[in-house]
Amino acid sequence: MNFEDLQNQWAALDQKLEAGLRLNAALLREAKLDKTKSALQRLSFFIWLELACTLPVLFLVGSFLARHFSQPAFFIPGLVLHLAAIGVLGSCIHQLVLLNRIDYAGPVLVIQKRLEALRLHRIRATKWTFLTAPLLWTPLFVVTFKALGVNAWAVFPMGWMVGNLLFGVLVMVAGIWVSKRFGNRISGSPFMKQVMDDIAGRSLNRAAAFVATLAEFEDESPAR
Amino acid sequence: MTATANHDRFLTLVEAHKGILYKVANAYCPNREDRQDVIQEIVIQLWRSFDRFDGRCRFSTWMYRIAVNVAISFYRSEHSRLHDTVPIEEFALDLAVADRVLEDAGDNIRLLYQFINRMDELSRALMLLYLDGYSHEEMATVLGISATNVATKINRLKQKLQRDFATAQQT
Structure with a gap:
């Protein structure tokens, strides 16, 4: 294969493409490009939404903690919820910072590294949200009941409360097993497939592989 | 404006x-x-x-x-x-x-696209820029690597394409 010939054939194709392709300028005008939603904009919207939902939770649980500072039976479950909300808040802020640093006009390697950092963070956030959510059920139960004026520790037997905690652990383990065992078959919803891949660690593996590809591409060592 | x-x-x-x-x-x-x-x-x-x-x-x-x-x-x-x-x-x-x-387009171009589709994400970009006649410096600017690195990678890609075309012609 002569590469000069190949480049000439490519250039000929390019000319035909340029001549054949019709850019519909009128359509582009109608599309009102300023108002179109891009993938990054949509992602940013959902992060802001998450942030907006987390802030009131943080405030409410914070007030609960202040009111029950001297009652460990309520303070500890409240603290667990508060720490979880702080974690979500921190994750949202971190994602927004990463998102803000992405400018598609930048060098490909730099931008892809930033996008991959964002993807890695999002995958870890999804994974930890799904893994810890079942464990937060009991503290949420205790705090919500107390906020409504009911002492869950007095109303429900201790065995039932411990059972709930253990059920949370069981749901977590089952979730991981289902995502690893059946994740690939769940293709009906792209969102569910993505969540399953995130929990099972497949997304993380793919992201790590791409980071390795980027590093390899940057490597200046001579031909292997 | x-x-x-x-x-x-x-x-x-x-x-x-x-x-x-x-x-x-x-x-x-x-x-x-x-x-x-x-x-x-x-x-x-x-x-x-x-x-x-x-x-x-x-x-x-x-x-x-x-x-x-x-x-x-x-x-x-x-x-x-x-x-x-x-x-x-x-x-x-x-x-x-x-x-x-x-x-x-001719067989070569169709084969070329098939081979490009098999490359990793960054090599595809490099190959497109090479075929479009961009200089090593311009390719380096687009990708964010050095021009020397571009030259090394282009050589590797060309060698690989040579082998792929040869294999395709034999079969």
């Missing part, structure tokens, strides 16, 4: 280099519907970044950067469809014409 004049200037420049949209989309998305989506996202990102285009590099070089970044990002997000963004069946480019041009 007024908003309309800016819009017109943008459309003129994109019109002059519209082939890049198709070539990049084709290198990253074998599926036609995905190509439509990726072209739509590229055009949106081009328009969003257009105010920051300072003319220090050629428009086509700048366009390649954005197109490749968007296409890789799209490819990496496992082809999530963008139908909810702009409800337009054929976004700006009539791909049927371009597909016919490609179908009528």
Whole structure:
């Protein structure tokens, strides 16, 4: 294969493409490009939404903690919820910072590294949200009941409360097993497939592989 | 510059280099519907970044950067469809014409696209830029690596393509 010939054939194709392709300028005008939603904009919207939902939770649980500072039976479950909300808040802020640093006009390697950092963070956030959510059920139960004026520790037997905690652990383990065992078959919803891949660690593996590809591409060592 | 004049200037420049949209989309998305989506996202990102285009590099070089970044990002997000963004069946480019041009192209070009589709995401970009005749320095600017590194990688890719073409001709 002569590469000069190949480049000439490519250039000929390019000319035909340029001549054949019709850019519909009128359509582009109608599309009102300023108002179109891009993938990054949509992602940013959902992060802001998450942030907006987390802030009131943080405030409410914070007030609960202040009111029950001297009652460990309520303070500890409240603290667990508060720490979880702080974690979500921190994750949202971190994602927004990463998102803000992405400018598609930048060098490909730099931008892809930033996008991959964002993807890695999002995958870890999804994974930890799904893994810890079942464990937060009991503290949420205790705090919500107390906020409504009911002492869950007095109303429900201790065995039932411990059972709930253990059920949370069981749901977590089952979730991981289902995502690893059946994740690939769940293709009906792209969102569910993505969540399953995130929990099972497949997304993380793919992201790590791409980071390795980027590093390899940057490597200046001579031909292997 | 007024908003309309800016819009017109943008459309003129994109019109002059519209082939890049198709070539990049084709290198990253074998599926036609995905190509439509990726072209739509590229055009949106081009328009969003257009105010920051300072003319220090050629428009086509700048366009390649954005197109490749968007296409890789799209490819990496496992082809999530963008139908909810702009409800337009054929976004700006009539791909049927371009597909016919490609179908009528010689065996070498069709094979070349097959080989490009098998390359990793960054090598695909490098190959497209090489075939379009960009200098090593320009390719280095687009990708964010050194010109020496570009030269090394191009040589490797050419050797690999030589082997792939040879194998294809034998079979």
